[in-house]
Each structure stands twice: as C-alpha cells, then as structure tokens.
Amino acid sequence: MRKTKILKNPPAFIxxxxxxxxxxxxxxxxxxxxxxxxxxxxxxxxxxxxEGELAHTVLSxxxxxxxxxxxxxxxxxxxxxQNQCVASSSGLYNxxxxxxxxxxxxxxxxEALLLSSLYLETSEGDTIAAAVTSSHYCAAERQFRTPxxxxxxxxxxxxxxxxxxxxxxxxxxxxxxxxxxxMPGKMIDSGICDASNMGAAMAPAAADSVFALFSDEKHDxxxxxxxxxxxxxxTGSFFLHELLSKDGIDIxxxxxxxxxxxxxxxxxxxxxxxxxxxxxxxxxxAHYLPMLEKRELKKILFMSTGALMSPSxxxxxxxxxxxxxxxxxxSD
Amino acid sequence: MYSSKEYAEHVKKTSPRSPxxxxxxxxxxxxxxxxxxxxxxxxxxxxxxxxxxxxxxVTVTLIAAAAFLTGLGIFNKIARFAGAGTLVPVTGFANSVxxxxxxxxxEGFILGLGPKIFTVAGPVILYSVLSGAxxxxxxxxxxxxxxxx
Amino acid sequence: xxxxxKxxxxxxxxxxxxxxxxxxIDKTALTPARILVFxxxxxxxxxxxxxxxxxxxxxxCGISVPLIGFGGNIAKTVRESVxxxxxxxxxxxxVTAAAGGIGASLFFAFINALIFxxxxxxxxxxxxxPQPESF
Numbered sequence: 001m002r003k004t005k006i007l008k009n010p011p012a013f014i015x016x017x018x019x020x021x022x023x024x025x026x027x028x029x030x031x032x033x034x035x036x037x038x039x040x041x042x043x044x045x046x047x048x049x050x051e052g053e054l055a056h057t058v059l060s061x062x063x064x065x066x067x068x069x070x071x072x073x074x075x076x077x078x079x080x081x082q083n084q085c086v087a088s089s090s091g092l093y094n095x096x097x098x099x100x101x102x103x104x105x106x107x108x109x110x111e112a113l114l115l116s117s118l119y120l121e122t123s124e125g126d127t128i129a130a131a132v133t134s135s136h137y138c139a140a141e142r143q144f145r146t147p148x149x150x151x152x153x154x155x156x157x158x159x160x161x162x163x164x165x166x167x168x169x170x171x172x173x174x175x176x177x178x179x180x181x182x183m184p185g186k187m188i189d190s191g192i193c194d195a196s197n198m199g200a201a202m203a204p205a206a207a208d209s210v211f212a213l214f215s216d217e218k219h220d221x222x223x224x225x226x227x228x229x230x231x232x233x234x235t236g237s238f239f240l241h242e243l244l245s246k247d248g249i250d251i252x253x254x255x256x257x258x259x260x261x262x263x264x265x266x267x268x269x270x271x272x273x274x275x276x277x278x279x280x281x282x283x284x285x286a287h288y289l290p291m292l293e294k295r296e297l298k299k300i301l302f303m304s305t306g307a308l309m310s311p312s313x314x315x316x317x318x319x320x321x322x323x324x325x326x327x328x329x330x331s332d
Numbered sequence: 333m334y335s336s337k338e339y340a341e342h343v344k345k346t347s348p349r350s351p352x353x354x355x356x357x358x359x360x361x362x363x364x365x366x367x368x369x370x371x372x373x374x375x376x377x378x379x380x381x382x383x384x385x386x387x388x389x390v391t392v393t394l395i396a397a398a399a400f401l402t403g404l405g406i407f408n409k410i411a412r413f414a415g416a417g418t419l420v421p422v423t424g425f426a427n428s429v430x431x432x433x434x435x436x437x438x439e440g441f442i443l444g445l446g447p448k449i450f451t452v453a454g455p456v457i458l459y460s461v462l463s464g465a466x467x468x469x470x471x472x473x474x475x476x477x478x479x480x481x
Numbered sequence: 482x483x484x485x486x487k488x489x490x491x492x493x494x495x496x497x498x499x500x501x502x503x504x505x506i507d508k509t510a511l512t513p514a515r516i517l518v519f520x521x522x523x524x525x526x527x528x529x530x531x532x533x534x535x536x537x538x539x540x541x542c543g544i545s546v547p548l549i550g551f552g553g554n555i556a557k558t559v560r561e562s563v564x565x566x567x568x569x570x571x572x573x574x575x576v577t578a579a580a581g582g583i584g585a586s587l588f589f590a591f592i593n594a595l596i597f598x599x600x601x602x603x604x605x606x607x608x609x610x611p612q613p614e615s616f
Contacts, residue, residue: 026605040601046438047599138601147435147448148599149402151411151418151427152513153355153506156348160604191336192343194510200343204336235347243334269412269604319336350507359503360496363547367495370542371488387545392585394546399589403597416503419513420520420547421495422582428513429586433594449590452514456548457583459518463525464555464575470529471563472571 002212004181004219004328011120012173013293014128015066018285019058020278021137021163023270027263032286033164034061040138040163051080051136052091054165054278059092059132062167068128070095073169077115078132079108080277081140081161092132102133106202106231107185107306109133109166109281110325114182116170117327126172134165135276144195144311157197157235160270162262166281177292181328185209187308187321195314199236199259199272202305205322206232207243209303213326214249225297227251228288229324230280230304231259233273258283258304280304292331299330355415362410362417370394370421391422398423402430428452487541494536494543517548524552533557554578 017034025036035057037043042053055078063070076095078088079102088101104111112131119129138148140161146152170179188208190201206229213219221227232240237257244251258280259273284302291297303326309318334342370390377386398418401407407427411418418424429449436448450457502516511519527533533553536544544550558578562570 022601022603023605048438138599141602142435147431148602149405149408149427149431149434151402151408151424151431153350153412153415155350155510163601189336190343191338191340193340196510197343197347200347204334204339239343239346267605319340352504352507355507356500356503360500363499364492364496364543367543367546368488368492370495370546371491374542375484375487388581390542390546391550391582395582395585396589399586399593403593405597405600408602416499416506416516417496419506419516420499420502422546422548422551424513425517425548425551425582426586426589428517430590430593433590434597435599437594437598445591445594449587452517453583453586455514456517456521456551457579460521460525460552460555460579461575463522463552464559464578465571467525467529467556468559468563468571468574471560472568475564 002183002186003216004183004213004326006181007117007121007179009121010178010180011117011170012176012178013168013289014171014173015062015068015169016167016285016289017058017061017065018166018282019054019061019164020282023137023268024162024164024262024282027268029261029283029286032290033282034286047136047138047142048082048087049090051082051087051134051139054136054163055080055088055091055132055134058134058165058167059095059130062130062169066169068169070097073097073128073130074123075100075119076130076132077102077112079103079112080134081105082143087134087136087139088132091134097130104323104325105306105308106275106277106279107304107323107325108277109230109284110302110304110327113168113179113327114184114325116168117179117182120170128169128171130167130169132165132167133277133281135161135163135278137161137163140276154271155196156271157199158271159198159231159233159259159273159275160263161276162274162279162282164262164276164278164282166278166285168285175332177289177329177331179327180330183209183213183326185324185326187323189319190322191319193314193317193319195309195320197235198275198307198320199233200239201307201320202232202322202324203236203239203243205324206240206303206305209324209326210244210249210251211247213301221249221251221254224254224299224301226256226288226300227254228300228302229255229257230306231273231275232257232305233259233275234265235272236305261287292329295331297331299328302327302329358413359415359417362414363420366394366418366421366423394422395426398426399430402427403434425453425456490539491541491543494540495546498544498547498549520548521552524549525556526552528553528556551579551582
C-alpha cells in the first residue's frame with residue numbers, strides 16, 4: 001500500500017515568487033502575481049528564450065523577497081515543458097546554483113517541492129533548496145500543437161498552457177508554512193490518446209493519489225482546508241469527482257483546481273482551463289501560500305497533475321499516462 | 333474501477349462536445365462568403381484575361397489575402413470563429429503554409445523556415461500529385477487498351 | 482443579373498461544402514492536415530469520374546475555391562495531357578496543375594515571413610489589472 005512519507009524535519013517556505021504573462025494578468029488572480037509582462041517576451045526575442053527569462057525573473061524575485069543570496073542556495077530543482085527542459089537550463093544557469101533538471105510534465109511543480117523536501121531531510125543547518133517551474137503558452141503551442149498564426153478551432157476539452165512560473169525557497173525556519181508529508185504518484189494509463197483532452201487523461205492519476213492518501217486511516221478529508229489539483233480543468237475535475245465517487249470518496253467541497261483559478265472562463269476563451277508547469281506553481285505562490293501564511297488556511301493537499309506524452313507518442317497512438325505526486329502543506 | 337480502455341470509451345462519450353450545428357452554420361456563411369468573393373473577383377478578372385487565367389488570378393488573390401491576414405495575426409481570429417469556413421477554401425491551405433514560415437524563422441531560413449513551410453503543404457502536395465499520377469496511369473492504360481482492341 | 486445568380490450559387494455551394502466538412506471535423510476530430518488531404522484527393526476523384534466539371538460549370542468558384550478545386554484542376558490537366566502527349570503527362574501534369582497554388586503560397590509565405598514576426602494569440606481585452614505594490 002502506498003503511503004505518505006512524514007518528514008522528520010519539515011522544511012518551511014522561506015520565500016516564494018510568481019510571474020505571469022498577459023492573459024494570466026487579466027485573470028482573477030492577476031493582481032496577485034509579483035511580476036507580469038505585457039508582451040509575453042520578458043525582454044527576449046523568441047518564445048523559447050522568453051520562458052528562460054521568465055524562470056530567471058521568478059527565481060531572482062524569490063531571492064530578493066527573502067533577502068537571500070544565490071550563493072546560499074545549495075541545490076536547485078527545476079523543470080519546464082520544452083524539449084530537454086532548455087528553458088530551465090538556459091534561464092537559470094547564471095545563478096551558479098547546483099542544478100537538477102526535472103520533467104514531470106505539468107506535475108513538475110509538486111515533483112520539485114517533493115524532491116527539495118527530501119533533500120533537506122538529509123541536510124543540516126541553514127541549507128536552502130530552490131524549486132522553480134515555468135511554462136510559456138507560445139513555446140508550448142509551437143512544440144506540442146501548431147504555429148501561433150495557424151487558424152483553427154479547439155475542442156471544449158482543450159486547455160490553455162499558462163505563461164507563468166513559480167519559484168520556492170525551502171529551508172529551516174522557526175515557524176511558518178511547511179511541507180509536512182510527501183507522496184510520489186503512480187503513472188496511470190488513461191487509455192486516452194487525444195492530446196486535446198488532457199484533463200480527462202490526468203484524472204485517473206489524481207483519483208489514484210487521492211484514494212491512496214485517504215485510504216490511510218491517519219488522513220481525513222475534513223482535516224484538510226483545501227484539496228488542490230494542478231491542471232485538471234473543467235473536464236478533468238468532472239472525471240476526478242466521478243472516479244472518486246465510485247470509491248465512495250467525495251472531495252467536492254474541498255476541491256479546487258489551479259487550472260480553473262487562473263483564468264476567467266466566462267471572459268477568456270480558454271475552454272477547459274489552464275495547464276502547464278507554471279499553472280500550479282504560480283497559483284501556489286500567488287494564491288495559496290499567502291493565504292496559508294495569513295492563517296486563512298491551515299492545511300492543504302497540493303497535487304499537481306501531469307500528462308506524460310510527446311507529439312510523437314500521440315501520433316503513434318501511445319496512450320497518455322497521467323501522474324499526480326502530492327505534498328501536504330501546513331501552517332504552524 | 334474502470335480498465336483504461338473502458339475509461340477512454342467513457343471519456344469519449346461523456347466529455348463536452350463542440351457545438352456542431354452552431355459551428356457548421358458559421359462555417360457555411362464564412363466559407364460561402366469567401367467563395368462568393370472569389371466568384372466576384374473572377375468576373376472582374378474576366379475583363380482582361382481568359383477564363384483559365386482569371387481562375388488562377390482568383391486563387392492567387394485569395395492566397396495573397398490569406399497570407400497577409402496571417403502575418404497581421406488576424407487570420408487565426410477569423411478561423412477561430414469560422415472553423416471549416418476558412419479551412420476548406422484555398423485560404424486554409426495558404427494559412428497552413430504561411431504560419432509555420434513566420435513561426436520558424438527564428439530557427440533559420442534554411443533549416444527552420446525551409447522544411448517547416450511544408451508541414452501541412454507537404455502532405456497535400458504529395459497526395460494530390462500521387463492521386464493525379466494514379467489517375468493518369470489508369471487513363472493511359474484505358475487508352476492503350478482501346479487502341480489494341 | 483446573371484452575374485448575381487452566379488455569385489449567389491458560388492456562395493451556396495461553397496458554404497454547403499464548408500458546412501459538411503465542419504460536421505466531419507466536429508464528429509471525428511480529424512486534424513486539419515488530414516481534412517485538406519482528403520479534400521484534394523476527393524477533388525481528383527471527382528475530376529476523374531467527370532463530376533467536377535459538371536459542378537464547376539454550374540457553381541464556379543463555389544467548387545473551385547475550396548481545396549477540392551485544386552484536385553479537380555489536377556484531374557483535368559492530367560486528362561488533357563495524357564490524351565494529347567501520352568506517358569509523359571502522367572509525371573508532369575499533376576505538378577503543372579498544382580503549380581499556381583503552390584507557387585503563390587510559397588511566394589507569399591516567404592514575403593510575409595520576412596515582414597512579420599510571430600505574435601501571441603490574445604483572448605482578453607486590453608484592460609489591465611491593478612499592479613501589486615512593489616516590495
């Protein structure tokens with residue numbers, strides 16, 4: 001039976017920052033982001049470089065907010081959606097922080113937080129670990145779908161890759177917001193080959209993680225203030241609730257999805273909702289962590305969802321595998 | 333619990349669908365308007381060209397217009413609304429050639445723009461030429477057979 | 482008057498084709514590239530069985546502006562050239578017939594690639610949210 005790992009030295013969020021693009025700034029969380037850029041270019045001249053700049057900006061902001069120098073950060077876990085994660089490597093190399101690149105599709109934010117906590121579990125003193133994830137609509141669109149000027153309609157289940165990033169610095173702190181438990185996710189074969197229905201492809205993985213967590217008697221749905229999924233969107237959330245109801249679990253009162261928070265779906269034509277590594281990262285940094293810090297929330301379950309696939313795997317009809325790692329975040 | 337196959341079937345059935353009728357009506361009006369515009373241009377061009385040339389000029393004009401609108405970033409807005417209305421006329425073909433050209437300029441004119449310009453145009457050219465050649469072979473065989481008998 | 486009827490016919494026939502294709506797209510989730518290939522091959526087929534010319538004489542641009550016209554034109558050129566010059570027409574005629582559309586597309590694509598740069602799709606208005614206070 002899969003269980004959460006309870007951390008002996010639960011690390012605290014020392015600092016965190018978020019940054020976003022044009023559309024995200026016009027969404028409901030718009031004014032909460034630490035930084036946004038109207039051109040989506042972040043001062044560079046291509047979309048791929050722009051995502052690197054976005055990751056760079058967000059880590060700089062987190063360091064600045066925490067008053068921390070990059071020399072004090074011992075390790076950097078980072079990832080994005082571009083081929084071979086070049087946005088993270090090209091954007092973050094000049095910090096000179098030892099780097100571990102990650103790919104968990106849109107689940108990378110939770111993956112990075114999970115690994116940072118594990119790293120800190122084995123270190124002593126004032127060690128600081130950084131987790132950064134980013135995504136960029138234009139870079140992802142070019143790589144996974146069609147050129148930007150290409151004219152076409154999208155299905156109602158399609159999602160909009162967020163141009164956003166979040167950076168988190170974890171370390172030791174007397175009191176504050178901490179990651180107390182971690183649980184990696186199983187890869188679940190959704191059987192779905194339709195790349196424009198990723199919410200539905202990720203829902204079984206999210207259901208599996210929620211089920212594993214709450215079949216452990218030490219967890220109780222009522223002890224959580226929120227159960228936050230990454231980017232299931234409208235369609236994916238529907239299937240998550242449906243799958244869980246078969247197991248007799250109802251999380252609808254507590255469930256929120258970052259993909260549904262980032263945009264105003266009535267005014268912004270994003271179909272099922274937001275997606276991307278930067279979606280859950282920016283919503284955690286801009287929305288949930290400030291609420292936890294102000295004690296408006298006590299304890300949340302944070303689980304970014306990822307759809308593991310590539311343009312070639314979809315063309316070869318290899319099904320999309322969902323993944324959903326989870327971390328428990330508490331304020332004390 | 334579902335097996336993954338059952339789940340995929342269930343998702344296919346239950347996921348929200350595109351509003352087919354609304355989309356089709358929009359496609360009808362936009363697509364029809366583009367064809368009507370083509371016909372009007374055809375009559376104008378007939379004043380100084382023969383029928384074959386006029387038809388070619390119509391195609392070229394529509395391609396040029398679609399290409400320019402693509403460059404301005406207007407075409408994809410129209411296409412989001414019109415769907416097949418802009419895809420089916422020659423404008424859709426033009427957009428599928430122009431958009432990767434603009435998009436892949438950053439990877440270089442030879443190895444970026446060069447191959448990517450054919451992403452959609454490539455299959456269209458390949459299979460139209462192939463099916464044309466196949467028709468030619470059949471036609472030729474029939475002609476030879478006629479002469480022999 | 483005759484001109485007006487011809488334009489109206491083109492509108493109705495062209496619109497009907499788009500209407501039908503939209504239903505196919507929404508029902509089958511075929512990608513646009515596949516749709517375009519099917520249209521052009523379908524055009525060759527229509528031309529080969531002699532239907533294309535009949536529809537064209539009645540609907541004009543209603544059938545020739547949709548990509549079906551591309552295929553219909555190929556079939557027509559192949560027929561003429563195989564009947565007049567034999568074998569060599571099989572190889573040259575399809576490309577010759579497609580030359581106009583391909584040439585124009587490539588030419589204007591390159592020109593526009595020189596002039597324009599990629600820009601992000603926008604789905605929201607210009608109105609800004611208030612800026613957060615700087616720290």
